[in-house]
Every structure is written in structure tokens, then in C-alpha cells.
Amino acid sequence: MWVSALWKREYAQARLFLFAVPIVHFLALGLQRMNKWLFTDPNMVARDVSHLRSMMDPVPAAYDFGSFESVGRIWLFLAIFVLALVQLGTERRNGSQELLFALPYARRTIFLHKWLLGAALLAGTLLLNTLIDAIVVLSSPMAPYFSLVYHLAQLGYSWLLLAGIYTLALFVGTIAGSVPSQIILSIVPMVLPIVLGQLVAYSLRLHGIDLYPAPGQRTIAGGIPADAGNRLQELLNLPRYLTLSYEDFSWFQALGFAGLIVAAFVCGMLAYERNRTENNGKLVVLPAWERAIRILFVLVLSMLAGLFSATMFDANERLGYDIGFVVAFIVITFVLTKLSKIRLRI
Amino acid sequence: MLTVRNLHKTIDRRPVLRQVEFAVAQGQVAGLIGRNGTGKTTLLKTMAGIMDPDSGTVELGGRSVHREPSLKREIVFVPDSPEGWFGYTAWGCADLYEQVYPRFDMPYFKETMRRLKLPIDRNVRHFSKGMRMMFSTALGLATKANYILLDEPTNGVDAIAKKQVLSLLMEAAAEGTALIISSHLLEELERMTDTILLLKDGAVESHVTDDVAGGRVAKLQVVFAGDAPEEWLAGRHVYVLDHIGRVYTLLLNTEPASGAYEELQRMEPLLIEPLPVKLDDLYVWKVGGETDVG
Numbered sequence: 092m093w094v095s096a097l098w099k100r101e102y103a104q105a106r107l108f109l110f111a112v113p114i115v116h117f118l119a120l121g122l123q124r125m126n127k128w129l130f131t132d133p134n135m136v137a138r139d140v141s142h143l144r145s146m147m148d149p150v151p152a153a154y155d156f157g158s159f160e161s162v163g164r165i166w167l168f169l170a171i172f173v174l175a176l177v178q179l180g181t182e183r184r185n186g187s188q189e190l191l192f193a194l195p196y197a198r199r200t201i202f203l204h205k206w207l208l209g210a211a212l213l214a215g216t217l218l219l220n221t222l223i224d225a226i227v228v229l230s231s232p233m234a235p236y237f238s239l240v241y242h243l244a245q246l247g248y249s250w251l252l253l254a255g256i257y258t259l260a261l262f263v264g265t266i267a268g269s270v271p272s273q274i275i276l277s278i279v280p281m282v283l284p285i286v287l288g289q290l291v292a293y294s295l296r297l298h299g300i301d302l303y304p305a306p307g308q309r310t311i312a313g314g315i316p317a318d319a320g321n322r323l324q325e326l327l328n329l330p331r332y333l334t335l336s337y338e339d340f341s342w343f344q345a346l347g348f349a350g351l352i353v354a355a356f357v358c359g360m361l362a363y364e365r366n367r368t369e370n371n372g373k374l375v376v377l378p379a380w381e382r383a384i385r386i387l388f389v390l391v392l393s394m395l396a397g398l399f400s401a402t403m404f405d406a407n408e409r410l411g412y413d414i415g416f417v418v419a420f421i422v423i424t425f426v427l428t429k430l431s432k433i434r435l436r437i
Numbered sequence: 438m439l440t441v442r443n444l445h446k447t448i449d450r451r452p453v454l455r456q457v458e459f460a461v462a463q464g465q466v467a468g469l470i471g472r473n474g475t476g477k478t479t480l481l482k483t484m485a486g487i488m489d490p491d492s493g494t495v496e497l498g499g500r501s502v503h504r505e506p507s508l509k510r511e512i513v514f515v516p517d518s519p520e521g522w523f524g525y526t527a528w529g530c531a532d533l534y535e536q537v538y539p540r541f542d543m544p545y546f547k548e549t550m551r552r553l554k555l556p557i558d559r560n561v562r563h564f565s566k567g568m569r570m571m572f573s574t575a576l577g578l579a580t581k582a583n584y585i586l587l588d589e590p591t592n593g594v595d596a597i598a599k600k601q602v603l604s605l606l607m608e609a610a611a612e613g614t615a616l617i618i619s620s621h622l623l624e625e626l627e628r629m630t631d632t633i634l635l636l637k638d639g640a641v642e643s644h645v646t647d648d649v650a651g652g653r654v655a656k657l658q659v660v661f662a663g664d665a666p667e668e669w670l671a672g673r674h675v676y677v678l679d680h681i682g683r684v685y686t687l688l689l690n691t692e693p694a695s696g697a698y699e700e701l702q703r704m705e706p707l708l709i710e711p712l713p714v715k716l717d718d719l720y721v722w723k724v725g726g727e728t729d730v731g
Binding site for chain 1: 448449479482485486487488489506507508509510513514516518519520521522523524525529533536537538
């Protein structure tokens with residue numbers, strides 16, 4: 092469904108991004124390619140080209156294994172993260188959301204238009220800058236190593252990854268009640284797999300369940316492969332994919348990102364539909380999500396406190412852990428209960 | 438007909454609206470009154486679909502506004518401050534609304550802005566408070582929607598701006614637009630409205646403006662023979678509005694169950710003179726001196 096009024100409103104809200112993002116992307120990708128192949132000392136360029144000639148598979152090396160694209164993706168990641176904050180977090184505090192909800196459109200339609208703007212911005216800047224990059228490559232000394240497949244793979248991979256992260260940030264925005272809580276709750280899913288895995292493994296080890304395999308051990312309890320934990324952590328570590336080398340791209344990842352887009356989009360739409368404007372300014376606007384997030388926060392922070400206090404009880408690490416865990420559990424539960432009642436006007 | 442049925446809304450575990458029921462017909466003007474914090478804004482926002490009710494419905498022509506948001510083409514909410522429009526020029530807002538509301542009257546909007554001496558090309562953020570309210574009201578009325586909900590349209594505006602806003606509203610009412618106006622300006626509401634919706638303890642009581650008393654309350658000037666009956670005056674069916682010397686101005690519950698009027702007659706006062714019950718008398722009678730929402 093296309094509603095020109097909503098599109099116009101979203102455009103007015105994110106106008107700056109529509110102009111700035113393609114420029115920043117160009118500075119990170121096209122300009123860097125020009126610097127390397129067009130604006131550098133011709134002798135050095137000739138040396139690089141001769142080096143490529145001697146390689147079996149020169150394409151990835153010619154494209155610096157995708158390092159320019161990686162930098163571009165990091166900038167785009169920051170841009171869409173801020174865009175998601177502008178589209179959802181900031182409009183909660185200035186009456187814009189109430190204005191939107193008063194309009195004769197379903198909240199699903201409003202959410203769809205918000206997402207479409209971000210997705211279109213990503214697609215636009217990636218298409219435009221891939222085209223510029225391809226033209227730069229074709230008009231440079233590295234033209235013999237031009238690879239359409241490489242450009243298309245980078246384009247598709249970048250869009251799927253960044254659209255996935257953007258959709259996730261939008262979803263978080265639909266449940267977070269303010270800009271600060273949207274920032275915090277958006278960062279959580281990015282770092283959680285890294286932190287949570289280590290915390291759980293350490294906590295369990297202190298209580299007699301060792302997930303760390305002994306040297307040479309191939310499986311742990313239940314026949315689970317010994318490296319399953321690390322592989323799972325790696326799999327869920329979203330920031331890692333921003334800088335992934337071209338050679339490590341896979342269809343499995345593409346499918347995973349597509350799944351993330353669909354799941355985050357559906358969750359975001361459902362949460363936006365149930366948005367409780369009276370809770371704007373709070374940590375979380377939906378009571379069910381607030382409970383879930385509070386439980387997660389209390390558990391993670393209590394495990395962290397347990398970890399810290401265990402290091403102070405050399406004689407009995409487990410006792411130290413348990414004391415730290417219980418004390419932190421009580422204190423953090425109390426603090427979060429107070430915090431959840433506060434409304435922020437930022 | 439815009440009908441509110443059995444509306445309940447709880448915010449922060451505090452019941453703000455409880456079993457709210459009323460209806461406003463097309464062309465009717467209703468004043469929404471109640472103490473600060475009683476839930477007037479919550480009620481208007483729920484009617485406009487900005488907030489979802491915990492239970493109950495807001496229906497336009499028998500169809501739920503929350504289930505069919507497209508019905509809101511006929512319901513426009515004018516907030517007490519147009520913060521949501523900051524960043525837009527007045528023209529930009531009108532341009533957007535023109536695409537949203539099918540009967541948006543751009544010539545009316547431009548003419549009203551000209552009449553109110555409001556610059557159409559200036560950012561709404563840079564308008565003064567009075568200018569913002571005049572602009573918001575003009576924008577809302579230009580939609581030509583059948584129902585306009587106004588949240589304290591004269592809040593914080595000077596006397597001249599207030600007069601201009603009210604005259605805009607009266608013109609719209611004369612054209613047949615239904616208005617629901619939340620306000621503390623009881624005198625103005627009494628002049629403009631057909632119905633008064635009094636919000637107290639989360640529920641709405643409807644009163645016809647021409648007869649706000651509705652046989653339920655009487656305003657009397659009374660001079661007692663001898664000492665005033667303090668105990669009777671302190672009773673829950675009597676409210677002392679004024680007391681100068683031996684002359685008391687009272688509000689009396691005249692519902693059959695109260696018996697206050699009969700008691701007064703039995704005291705044989707020197708004077709009982711009925712006075713017309715005004716909206717502010719009703720307001721004082723209904724909401725004066727008590728907490729609003731439990």
C-alpha cells in the first residue's frame with residue numbers, strides 16, 4: 092500500500108539522511124578506490140598490477156578483499172542506526188508520533204512506510220555507489236580484474252546485512268520508550284551473544300557443568316560438538332559481518348540476514364501496532380517486553396557481578412560467585428523497578 | 438454519530454477512564470470539562486485513536502475507529518500544543534493535510550491564516566503560543582472533517598487570540614461541524630455548546646447546556662430565620678456557594694432521594710429565591726473540593 096502523505100512525511104523527517112548517506116558512502120568506497128588506482132603514484136600502481144598478474148585468483152586481492160566495502164558498511168551501519176533513532180525514538184518525545192497516530196492510517200501502514208524509507212535509502216546508496224565503484228574500476232589500471240559477480244555479491248550482501256540490522260533497530264525502536272533506551276536496547280542484541288555465552292559458560296563451570304572442552308576433546312555433554320558454543324557465538328555476532336572478507340560470504344549468511352529482516356519486520360510491525368503512547372519516555376512501552384528485558388538485564392548483570400566477586404574469593408570461587416550474584420540480583424531488581432517508572436524527556 | 442461505549446483506560450495502574458459513555462451527533466457542540474488531571478486529554482486522544490482503550494469502543498456510524506483507522510478522516514484531533522508540527526511551515530502542514538483529508542479546504546486555510554495575520558511560510562516552531570493555537574485550530578477546521586476534537590484550544594493564549602480562536606470555532610459550528618472542546622473556560626462553553634460532558638472519577642456525565650441543572654440541582658438564595666443550620670449546611674446534599682451576612686447562596690441536590698429541599702422548607706426561612714443554575718455552579722457542585730480520580 093502506497094500512501095503519498097506518509098511517504099512525504101517520512102521524507103521530510105529523514106531528508107538529511109537521503110542526501111548525506113550516499114555522499115558518506117562515496118567517500119568510503121568510490122573515493123578510496125580512486126585514491127588507490129587513479130590518484131596514487133603510477134609506479135606504485137604498476138607494481139600492484141604486476142603483483143596481481145602473478146596471482147592464481149587475483150580478483151579478491153584486486154578489490155583489497157572487500158576492505159573498502161567493509162568501511163562503507165560500517166558508515167552505513169552508523170547512519171541507519173541513527174535513522175532508526177530519528178524515525179522512532181525522537182518522534183516519541185516531540186508529539187510527532189501522536190500526530191502520526193491521529194492520521195487515518197493503520198499503524199502497520201505507518202511502520203511499513205518507515206521501513207520502506209530506510210530500505211530504499213540503503214538500496215539507493217548501495218546501487219549508486221556500486222555503479223560509481225564499477226565505473227572507477229573499469230576506468231582504472233585494475234580494469235582487467237573487473238568482476239561483475241564481485242560487485243553484485245557485495246551489493247546483495249551489504250543490503251541484506253544492513254537491512255537486517257536496520258530492521259532490528261527499528262523493531263527495538265517500537266518497544267523502547269525513549270532515545271536512550273533505544274540506543275541501549277539496540278546495542279544489546281549486537282553484543283549479547285559475545286557476552287552471554289562467556290557468562291553462562293563460566294557460571295555453569297563454577298557449578299560443576301563444564302562446557303569448556305578439555306584439549307583434544309571433540310564433544311561435550313550430550314554429544315554436542317566441542318566448538319558448538321564458539322560457532323554459535325560467531326554466528327550470532329552481528330558486528331562481525333560488517334567487516335567480513337569477500338571470500339567468507341556465503342548463501343547461508345544471506346539466508347540468515349533475510350530471515351532476520353522478515354522476523355524483525357514482523358515483530359516490529361506487531362509491536363508498533365500495539366504501541367502504548369502513554370508509556371512514551373519510559374524504558375520500554377510494552378509491558379510484556381519490559382518484563383522480558385528486565386529479567387534479561389537482571390540475569391546478565393547478576394552473572395557479571397558474580398564473576399567479579401568470584402575473583403575476590405580465591406579460597407572458594409563458587410561461594411564468591413553466589414554471594415555476588417544474589418546481592419546484585421536484589422540490588423539490580425530494585426534499581427530497575429525504580430528506573431522503569433521514570434519517564435525521560437530526551 | 439460519534440459514540441463512546443464503555444471506555445476504560447488505565448495508565449500506570451491508575452484507572453483514568455472508567456465506563457465512559459456518551460454520544461455526539463453531527464453538528465453538535467460539546468464541551469468537555471473536569472479538573473486538571475481527570476483524563477480529558479486521555480479521553481480525546483483515545484477518541485482520536487492516538488491511545489488504545491483497555492476495553493470499550495469509539496464508534497463512528499457504528500464502526501470502531503480503532504479497528505478501521507480510515508474512519509479518522511472524519512475525526513481530527515487538535516492538541517493543546519502543535520509540537521508535532523515543529524520543523525514544518527504552516528504551508529507545509531496544510532500541504533500534508535490536503536493529501537490526508539479528502540475535503541481539506543486550502544482556500545479556507547489560507548484565508549483564515551490571512552485573517553489571523555499568521556505567516557504561512559514561517560516554521561511553526563517560531564510561532565508564539567497564541568499563534569500556534571490559532572494555527573492549529575485553523576488547520577484542524579480546514580480539514581472539514583465532521584468531528585473536531587480540541588484539547589484546550591485557548592490554553593495560554595491572550596485575550597485577543599482567545600476571541601479569534603473562539604470565533605473560528607463558532608463559525609465552524611454554524612457550518613455544521615461537530616466540535617468536542619476540552620476547556621476550563623466555562624462561560625464560553627456555556628455560550629457555545631449544546632452539551633456539557635463532565636468528567637469526574639473517570640466517568641462522563643452528560644448535561645444539556647440550556648438546562649445544566651436538569652432538575653437535579655437548584656441554586657437558591659436563602660435568608661434563614663435565626664441562626665443558620667450549620668449541620669444542614671455541611672450536609673452532602675448542600676453546597677454553600679456564597680455567604681454574605683445572613684444571605685446564603687446555595688446549591689441544593691433536588692433529586693427525590695436527597696430530601697434537602699424539603700428540609701429547607703421545613704425550616705421556614707425568611708427568603709428562598711431560586712436563581713438560574715450556571716455551568717460554573719454545576720462544575721463547583723460536581724467537582725469542587727474533592728479529589729478527581731481514585
